[in-house]
Amino acid sequence: MDIEKLIEEIKKKKSFLCVGLDVDLEKIPPHLKELEDPIFEFNKAIIEATHSYAVAYKPNTAFYEAYGIQGWKSLERTIRYLNTNYPEIFTIADAKRGDIGNTSTRYAKAFLEAMNFDSITVAPYMGKDSVEPFLAFENKHTILLALTSNQGANDFQLQETQQNQLFEQVIATSQKWKNAERLMYVVGATKAAHFKKIRAIAPHHFLLVPGVGAQGGSLKEVCRFGLTEDIGLLINSSRGIIYASKEKDFAEKAALKAQELQQEMAIYLN
Numbered sequence: 001m002d003i004e005k006l007i008e009e010i011k012k013k014k015s016f017l018c019v020g021l022d023v024d025l026e027k028i029p030p031h032l033k034e035l036e037d038p039i040f041e042f043n044k045a046i047i048e049a050t051h052s053y054a055v056a057y058k059p060n061t062a063f064y065e066a067y068g069i070q071g072w073k074s075l076e077r078t079i080r081y082l083n084t085n086y087p088e089i090f091t092i093a094d095a096k097r098g099d100i101g102n103t104s105t106r107y108a109k110a111f112l113e114a115m116n117f118d119s120i121t122v123a124p125y126m127g128k129d130s131v132e133p134f135l136a137f138e139n140k141h142t143i144l145l146a147l148t149s150n151q152g153a154n155d156f157q158l159q160e161t162q163q164n165q166l167f168e169q170v171i172a173t174s175q176k177w178k179n180a181e182r183l184m185y186v187v188g189a190t191k192a193a194h195f196k197k198i199r200a201i202a203p204h205h206f207l208l209v210p211g212v213g214a215q216g217g218s219l220k221e222v223c224r225f226g227l228t229e230d231i232g233l234l235i236n237s238s239r240g241i242i243y244a245s246k247e248k249d250f251a252e253k254a255a256l257k258a259q260e261l262q263q264e265m266a267i268y269l270n
């Protein structure tokens, strides 16, 4: 999907919400567990209930890989369902890959070609030649981990180097790489204090922002400096939406949570 289509969808829905599909069989309603593919059935119900409030879906691959071959099958059915029924919705494989170039190409093929996701999250630690194979895929997007939402971001990303903090170098340097126009960045909502600085280095790039909801990040604080003329934000909430209820009304309750966030977003878009 090209970026203009994503922006068009955001404007149409007045939403820059990304719903995280992090399915844990221990948290889904018991009646679904009797079905042949409970993970897919759960996702399908969540997608049907929330798609009018969301412009993106982000399955974190760990939640599927944890169930072996059956998990991969559920992930494949989920992405196929989205691509078939809602091709206007942006899809993110939150896989956090990255390796020597030769191997990165295979990761890129797996998620961007075979599974046909619109984008994939990538770790920047191995540098340019580990990221460029992802950027080579036309009409696809690479979302580089810049400043993550967890406490451990202090260990490396927020370390002062001679000129600035390490995450700032990641953002500044990666913009010089080939096909950097297809680059986005992950920045945690829990790091709202850094958004002004980030926008000074990356004024136009889209930021994927996890950490609203279960991790306590503030949508309002993120929007204060994060929003751009072309919106430039995708705000993810996973547990806060998909586990709003663990009973039979789970999809209904998820829709209410998604709508709540969408309505707040519509205010900031005005």
Ligand SMILES: O=c1ccn([C@@H]2O[C@H](COP(=O)(O)O)[C@@H](O)[C@H]2O)c(=O)[nH]1
Pocket (backbone or CB within 6 Å): 020, 022, 060, 094, 147, 148, 149, 150, 186, 187, 188, 210, 211, 212, 213, 214, 215, 236, 237, 238, 239, 240
């Ligand atoms: O910095 C990061 C990068 C990725 N994530 C992922 O986003 C979701 C957040 O889930 P919630 O349930 O809304 O907390 C999850 O898949 C994380 O692995 C992140 O949280 N922070």
